[in-house]
Amino acid sequence: PPDNDECISAFAVTAFPFTATGSTLFASPLNIGGYGGGYYGNQTYSNGTDSGCFFLDPSSKSVWYLVEGDGSCMTASVDSRNFDPSVSVLRGTECDEFICVSGSENYYADAPSWQSEVDEMYYVVVGGRYGSVGDFSLTIEVS
Numbered sequence: 001p002p003d004n005d006e007c008i009s010a011f012a013v014t015a016f017p018f019t020a021t022g023s024t025l026f027a028s029p030l031n032i033g034g035y036g037g038g039y040y041g042n043q044t045y046s047n048g049t050d051s052g053c054f055f056l057d058p059s060s061k062s063v064w065y066l067v068e069g070d071g072s073c074m075t076a077s078v079d080s081r082n083f084d085p086s087v088s089v090l091r092g093t094e095c096d097e098f099i100c101v102s103g104s105e106n107y108y109a110d111a112p113s114w115q116s117e118v119d120e121m122y123y124v125v126v127g128g129r130y131g132s133v134g135d136f137s138l139t140i141e142v143s
Contacts, residue, residue, distance in 0.1 A: 001026045002063050007095035010064035010123055018140040020065070024083075024126065024133045027061040060086075062127035065138065069116030072142040076124045077111035083134025089114055090123045098123070 004011040005027035088103035102112035
């Protein structure tokens with residue numbers, strides 16, 4: 001499995017623009033809720049608004065990236081040629097409670113953007129729509 005397939009092992013993004021390639025093929029299931037929110041184990045998930053985080057299926061194999069807010073506007077885009085990816089931005093601490101900040105799926109061909117808050121931690125989660133898996137390219141930019 002990829003090294004960053006769980007929240008506790010999220011890859012720390014420290015420089016922008018950031019680009020990485022990865023795969024969800026052998027990743028662990030998300031296990032934090034989905035489709036409008038839910039409760040699984042000791043983790044809560046709230047979609048807050050209809051921003052798209054509900055595209056994270058609880059069984060979706062996902063990889064995690066961790067971004068520290070600096071007050072700038074951030075955008076995360078994912079591209080894939082061999083599966084239908086989704087990307088969600090969650091705010092939380094210590095991997096035990098999340099609030100949806102933004103999200104999208106490749107089907108809608110948009111990239112989630114959010115206004116970051118200084119010192120706030122954001123998790124960018126790349127998974128597959130309806131459990132699909134494959135290779136992807138993720139880009140996180142600031143403006």
